[in-house]
Amino acid sequence: MVYPIFALALGFGFWKYTFSWNGANTNPPHFSVLSYNVRVFNVYDHLNENYQSSREMIKWVKENTADIKCIQEFYNNPDSDIFNTVHGIGISRQYDHYFQKGSNDQFGLAIFSKYPIINRGLVGTDPRKFNHVIFTDVVMRKDTVRVYNMHLESMSIDEDALVNPDPDYLEKELKNLWQKLKYGFETRAQQVDLLVKHIKDSPYPVVLAGDMNDVPYSYSYRCLKKVLSNSFESRGRGFGTTYNGRIPFLRIDNQFFSSGIQGVNFDTHQQVVHSDHFPITAEYKLKRN
Numbered sequence: 001m002v003y004p005i006f007a008l009a010l011g012f013g014f015w016k017y018t019f020s021w022n023g024a025n026t027n028p029p030h031f032s033v034l035s036y037n038v039r040v041f042n043v044y045d046h047l048n049e050n051y052q053s054s055r056e057m058i059k060w061v062k063e064n065t066a067d068i069k070c071i072q073e074f075y076n077n078p079d080s081d082i083f084n085t086v087h088g089i090g091i092s093r094q095y096d097h098y099f100q101k102g103s104n105d106q107f108g109l110a111i112f113s114k115y116p117i118i119n120r121g122l123v124g125t126d127p128r129k130f131n132h133v134i135f136t137d138v139v140m141r142k143d144t145v146r147v148y149n150m151h152l153e154s155m156s157i158d159e160d161a162l163v164n165p166d167p168d169y170l171e172k173e174l175k176n177l178w179q180k181l182k183y184g185f186e187t188r189a190q191q192v193d194l195l196v197k198h199i200k201d202s203p204y205p206v207v208l209a210g211d212m213n214d215v216p217y218s219y220s221y222r223c224l225k226k227v228l229s230n231s232f233e234s235r236g237r238g239f240g241t242t243y244n245g246r247i248p249f250l251r252i253d254n255q256f257f258s259s260g261i262q263g264v265n266f267d268t269h270q271q272v273v274h275s276d277h278f279p280i281t282a283e284y285k286l287k288r289n
Contacts, residue, residue, distance in 0.1 A: 017216035018251075020236040022266075029264040029283035031115075031140060033147070034066035035209035035255055036279035040075040040107060041083060051082055057274035058082070062089050066281055067114045068138065070149035070209040074099065074110040086110070100134045109149050109210075111136045123148070124194040131187075131213070133195055137204060143286050145261070146202045150195065150210035152220065153187035155180055188213065192220045199227055205260030207284065211253050211277065221254075228256035231282040235266040242268060242278050255282045262287055 041057055042048045061069065069089070076099060077083040090097035095112040098120040102108040111117075111134065119137035133150040199206055208228060214220045216230075224230075232240045232254065243250035257263055264283040272279055 016233060017221070019239055020233055022235050022237060025235060025264045027262075027264050027285055030143075030286045031067040031145070032065070032281060032283045033207055033209055033255060034061075034064050034069045034279060034281045035072075035149075035211075035253060036061065036069070037072040037151070037211045037253060037275060037277035038074065039275040039277070040073050041085065042274065043075050043077075043083060053274045054082055057272075058085060058088060060272055060274070060279075062093065064279075064281070068147055068207075069095070069110075069112040070147065071110045071112070072149065072151040072211045072277075073107070075107055076110075077106055098134065098136050100132075102130050102132070109134045109151055111147060111149050113138050113147070115140050118144070123198045131191075133191065133210075135198070140286070143288070144204045145286070146204045146206045148195070148199070148206065148208040148210070150191075150208065150212065152191050152211065152213045153184055154213045155184040184213070185219070188218075188220045192223045196223055196227055199258070202258075205286065206256075206258040207261065208256040209254070209280075209282075213252055216251060224254075224256055228258055229263065231255040231257060231263050231266045232268075232280075234263040235282065236268070237266075238268075240268050241270065242280060243276065244270075244273055244278050245276050253277055253280055255280060257282075257284060260287055261285070 038057060039047065042054045048054055075083060076086045086097060086099055090112045095114055096117045097110060097112045098117060099110045100108050100122065113136065115138045117136045118139055121135060123133040123135060131151050131153045133148060135146055135148045138145050138147055206228065212220055239249055240251045241249050242253035262285040264285050266282045267280065269279045
């Protein structure tokens with residue numbers, strides 16, 4: 001008995017990061033936020049068949065009623081009937097938007113808002129990189145909220161090699177694994193340090209959403225928890241798994257909020273399986289004086 005009890009005691013501090021069971025909140029929210037890594041809307045042939053999943057995913061994002069939509073791995077092609085997504089998701093539905101392109105003019109991060117965007121920008125990161133952070137200042141009647149959309153550095157690890165390892169391939173992969181892990185940890189740490197400083201300097205209440213590419217027990221997560229509350233922990237239910245891949249129980253997509261905001265509800269849409277990430281939505285109430 002002693003060993004399992006000791007193990008449970010050691011892990012008790014991490015349990016709240018792993019599992020939540022919050023009751024329903026009947027408070028009416030002031031606004032809602034969607035966060036979704038759309039995997040470039042499955043534009044590549046190996047992700048798709050006749051672009052059926054692309055059409056279904058874009059349709060789901062269009063029809064989602066969230067007031068603010070933070071999209072990672074966003075893809076836009078204005079010359080395409082299917083992938084003219086800035087117009088289809090934003091302009092045609094009267095959402096203001098900020099699309100920050102990365103190394104390719106068609107890929108990047110996007111924020112769509114039913115409310116006017118009065119300011120926008122990068123958080124000290126190189127926009128040419130695939131992984132970075134953007135923000136917008138959104139005016140909601142008499143209040144202004146700063147919304148961050150993050151896509152932090154990936155480990156770039158082949159999950160097939162971990163789930164169904166081929167001995168020869170795995171031996172080769174393990175030689176590079178440490179370098180990949182080291183680069184991922186160090187780069188995300190730098191990104192989060194800049195992000196935390198930017199959040200502390202914000203003149204407005206903050207909502208942070210996106211793909212962290214990191215688990216809740218990491219340095220990145222702990223740094224953000226020092227300045228923000230996590231929406232899943234505050235209002236979620238269950239394990240909140242957000243990665244729709246072959247490695248189970250990964251919660252790497254998150255929403256956080258600052259002390260000027262109250263979390264009302266949180267949902268992980270595990271029935272939406274078009275991407276390798278599940279979309280997450282949260283509702284918030286502003287703490288007005």
